[in-house]
Amino acid sequence: xTATQRRERDRRQRHELIVRTARDLAEAEGWEAVTTxxxxxxxxxxxxxxxSHFENRDAIVRAVALDGFADLAIxxxxxxxxxxxxxxxxxxxxxxxxxxxxxxxxxxxxxxxxPIDIRFASPDQxxxxxxxxxxxxxxxxxxRAGEDEPFADPEAGLLAEVYWSALHGLATLTRQGRMPxxxxxxxxxxxxxxxxxxxxxxx
Amino acid sequence: xTATQRRERDRRQRHELIVRTARDLAEAEGWEAVTTxxxxxxxxxxxxxxxSHFENRDAIVRAVALDGFADLAIxxxxxxxxxxxxxxxxxxxxxxxxxxxxxxxxxxxxxxxxPIDIRFASPDQxxxxxxxxxxxxxxxxxxRAGEDEPFADPEAGLLAEVYWSALHGLATLTRQGRMPxxxxxxxxxxxxxxxxxxxxxxx
DNA sequence: CATAATTTCTAGCAGTGCTAGGATCGACTC
DNA sequence: GAGTCGATCCTAGCACTGCTAGAAATTATG
Numbered sequence: 001x002t003a004t005q006r007r008e009r010d011r012r013q014r015h016e017l018i019v020r021t022a023r024d025l026a027e028a029e030g031w032e033a034v035t036t037x038x039x040x041x042x043x044x045x046x047x048x049x050x051x052s053h054f055e056n057r058d059a060i061v062r063a064v065a066l067d068g069f070a071d072l073a074i075x076x077x078x079x080x081x082x083x084x085x086x087x088x089x090x091x092x093x094x095x096x097x098x099x100x101x102x103x104x105x106x107x108x109x110x111x112x113x114x115p116i117d118i119r120f121a122s123p124d125q126x127x128x129x130x131x132x133x134x135x136x137x138x139x140x141x142x143x144r145a146g147e148d149e150p151f152a153d154p155e156a157g158l159l160a161e162v163y164w165s166a167l168h169g170l171a172t173l174t175r176q177g178r179m180p181x182x183x184x185x186x187x188x189x190x191x192x193x194x195x196x197x198x199x200x201x202x203x
Numbered sequence: 204x205t206a207t208q209r210r211e212r213d214r215r216q217r218h219e220l221i222v223r224t225a226r227d228l229a230e231a232e233g234w235e236a237v238t239t240x241x242x243x244x245x246x247x248x249x250x251x252x253x254x255s256h257f258e259n260r261d262a263i264v265r266a267v268a269l270d271g272f273a274d275l276a277i278x279x280x281x282x283x284x285x286x287x288x289x290x291x292x293x294x295x296x297x298x299x300x301x302x303x304x305x306x307x308x309x310x311x312x313x314x315x316x317x318p319i320d321i322r323f324a325s326p327d328q329x330x331x332x333x334x335x336x337x338x339x340x341x342x343x344x345x346x347r348a349g350e351d352e353p354f355a356d357p358e359a360g361l362l363a364e365v366y367w368s369a370l371h372g373l374a375t376l377t378r379q380g381r382m383p384x385x386x387x388x389x390x391x392x393x394x395x396x397x398x399x400x401x402x403x404x405x406x
Numbered sequence: 407c408a409t410a411a412t413t414t415c416t417a418g419c420a421g422t423g424c425t426a427g428g429a430t431c432g433a434c435t436c
Numbered sequence: 437g438a439g440t441c442g443a444t445c446c447t448a449g450c451a452c453t454g455c456t457a458g459a460a461a462t463t464a465t466g
Binding site: 238239240250251253254259260 | 421422423424425
Binding site: 210248249250251252255 | 443444445446447
């Protein structure tokens with residue numbers, strides 16, 4: 001029985017290797033360079049082994065995207081809990097989001113612009129890492145003093161969606177040169193100041 | 204001389220036909236269905252004639268996108284001047300933007316997500332229709348009572364960029380199912396209320 | 407060691423963007 | 437009008453893509 005166990009472990013390792021290699025290749029040369037042949041070359045197997053792990057090329061992109069959501073969730077949570085005054089959580093999370101998008105453009109592209117087949121905002125079909133990402137936003141815009149009560153503000157879900165849209169817009173438009181990259185900090189400041197003003201009513 | 208004139212006119216008409224057909228085909232079956240063969244079939248010419256009009260496939264997408272910017276500029280301007288209280292211009296333009304994105308998803312994709320090679324935000328290299336689009340936003344967020352003074356508010360440019368990002372995020376995330384489509388009106392209301400509050404200081 | 411089962415690769419299909427070369431058509435000259 | 441020339445167009449093909457059937461090689465089993 002240890003033989004089949006070893007084979008399953010090898011298969012899992014090779015699975016990871018493919019995803020990792022696809023991600024690296026995409027980050028280095030763009031997603032259009034991630035062809036099945038080139039990817040097979042890099043992992044030192046022939047093309048058909050890719051199809052023994054993934055249904056098609058899109059499934060590989062999807063796997064990379066899912067990894068990305070897990071990474072993003074970790075970074076957003078870290079930024080939130082590390083925010084020195086808890087009220088600064090929104091800014092910290094927003095900055096972490098933009099930094100993530102800028103640091104891993106191809107990964108971000110897989111997560112948010114390429115046609116992967118993932119249910120978003122579905123209570124039972126949306127993968128956990130994806131829900132975790134959104135939850136960080138909801139928590140941080142919902143309860144600005146207290147924490148860990150996801151829906152302290154009934155408008156929190158809506159506001160989180162608006163925040164997400166704005167951040168996504170900033171990230172994508174600057175990435176592909178549709179907006180100058182240098183004003184980004186000022187734009188974020190303006191967005192934060194108006195969407196969640198730190199006014200006298202600190203709730 | 205009338206012979207060459209006629210030929211040039213025919214060439215222009217065929218140019219328009221190609222762009223129009225590419226746009227229709229993309230809107231009907233998505234951009235990945237716009238192959239040079241299928242496009243050539245639809246315009247009832249062979250593939251190489253496409254390349255006598257455009258350098259490559261990307262140039263066709265770019266031409267469609269440029270048409271789209273012209274269309275969008277017209278609709279944004281129309282929405283702005285038709286806004287009954289001039290202060291409602293922001294809402295009118297924002298709604299027109301989202302309506303445009305929802306009504307022509309493939310066109311919007313060409314304009315804002317596909318890799319076309321267009322200089323944005325460059326004073327001398329950015330095509331006019333593109334600048335017109337952005338100008339509508341700047342005017343409407345800058346001077347909320349008076350009009351036609353593009354930079355009444357020095358922050359207008361920045362605020363317009365933030366608006367644009369948020370609208371673009373809303374449009375793209377809802378389009379490819381990354382965000383439920385039904386809350387869109389509520390999200391727009393929230394965005395407008397916070398980004399340009401109609402507060403007592405109506406400037 | 408021989409057989410069976412599994413894994414892997416070679417070779418190929420249909421389709422892609424793009425292009426070189428020859429065929430076809432129009433216009434101008436004698 | 438016949439013949440030449442030049443612009444226009446199409447056929448055929450290249451290298452590449454995602455994907456797969458069937459042969460080859462490798463591994464486990466009796």
